[in-house]
Amino acid sequence: MNRHGIFTALATILILVPGSAHAQRRPRDPLRGQTRVRLEMEQRLRTAWQRRLFSDLGLTRAERSDVQQTIRTFGERRVDFARQEREARLRVQDLQRRRAGGEEIPEAEARGVLDTITQLRDEEARLFRDEQEALLETLRPDQVLLLLQAREALGEQIRRRRRGGGPGGGMMPGDGRTPGRFQPGPDGSPG
Numbered sequence: 001m002n003r004h005g006i007f008t009a010l011a012t013i014l015i016l017v018p019g020s021a022h023a024q025r026r027p028r029d030p031l032r033g034q035t036r037v038r039l040e041m042e043q044r045l046r047t048a049w050q051r052r053l054f055s056d057l058g059l060t061r062a063e064r065s066d067v068q069q070t071i072r073t074f075g076e077r078r079v080d081f082a083r084q085e086r087e088a089r090l091r092v093q094d095l096q097r098r099r100a101g102g103e104e105i106p107e108a109e110a111r112g113v114l115d116t117i118t119q120l121r122d123e124e125a126r127l128f129r130d131e132q133e134a135l136l137e138t139l140r141p142d143q144v145l146l147l148l149q150a151r152e153a154l155g156e157q158i159r160r161r162r163r164g165g166g167p168g169g170g171m172m173p174g175d176g177r178t179p180g181r182f183q184p185g186p187d188g189s190p191g
Helices: 003-016 020-025 033-057 061-100 107-136 141-162
Strands: none
Touching: 033 061, 033 141, 061 107, 107 141
């Protein structure tokens, strides 16, 4: 593969890597004190989410404990994965910046970044598969699906809040959602 092909592939990966465009567009928090407040708010959302989810799933105390441990364990793994993904994105951006500045990028360096991204995609799939298997030790398949759908909905609510809300932007009173139940939205997406 020639150098042009490598940089085209890296640029394509940067665009296609989940979250990369999102991370690039997200403005920095202008008020540093808001970070602590935001983290506390997100933790409250997660706690309420977990309480509501466990109620919807009808879990026993022992099952709740097992699921909480699984969520905690895989949450830590996801944080580590996100850090590695962020580092890879920064490496791609650095290569692009250096190339735009006229620097010759060694093919081995570009291939190394491509290899890292490939390994990350493999790790992402392994992480997802391992988490499902761990959850299936406690939950039925339909319960695992509900948990995954609910987590996606929670993640979207947190992302909307980070972006400043907007129409239907969160779990605020009067946002039109039925409290206590995870239900599909009008377009069939997790609500």
